[in-house]
Amino acid sequence: MENKDIFDLQLDTTSQNHLLETAKWGKFLAIVGFVMIAFFLVSAFEVTAIFSATLSSTQMPPFMGIGLSAGFIIVALLGFIPTLLLFQFSTKLKKSIQLGDQEGVTQAFFKQKSLYKYLGVVLIVYLCFLALILILEVLGQAFTNKG
Numbered sequence: 001m002e003n004k005d006i007f008d009l010q011l012d013t014t015s016q017n018h019l020l021e022t023a024k025w026g027k028f029l030a031i032v033g034f035v036m037i038a039f040f041l042v043s044a045f046e047v048t049a050i051f052s053a054t055l056s057s058t059q060m061p062p063f064m065g066i067g068l069s070a071g072f073i074i075v076a077l078l079g080f081i082p083t084l085l086l087f088q089f090s091t092k093l094k095k096s097i098q099l100g101d102q103e104g105v106t107q108a109f110f111k112q113k114s115l116y117k118y119l120g121v122v123l124i125v126y127l128c129f130l131a132l133i134l135i136l137e138v139l140g141q142a143f144t145n146k147g
Contacts, residue, residue, distance in 0.1 A: 020097055033083035040075055044070075050065070051065025085114050
């Protein structure tokens with residue numbers, strides 16, 4: 001088998017069409033992501049207003065509405081970066097393929113690499129957080145069953 005240098009790689013018309021379709025779907029997903037982020041931010045303020053209005057008639061702790069609002073805002077902020085990177089990848093890739101701009105394609109794939117890297121880091125942090133919760137749960141059960 002012949003060893004080819006990856007830098008000699010050429011994209012045929014079919015590959016370019018697949019990438020253009022990928023860019024279109026990526027842009028669609030990014031726009032939907034931006035809309036969802038907006039819904040999360042609006043919901044954060046609505047939750048605060050609802051909890052403030054019902055707090056006097058219930059025995060809910062006052063920090064509950066603030067905690068839910070903070071959760072919505074954190075989810076929106078965590079979702080903004082990958083949505084932005086996906087949008088940048090999609091728009092840059094589409095434009096660059098249509099213009100035959102190799103540097104633009106390289107920049108588009110840099111955005112895609114950054115997207116995957118960000119998602120990987122967030123996933124690792126999330127899994128570590130889950131592992132910590134599991135360890136604390138096991139330790140908590142061990143200490144409560146001793147007594």
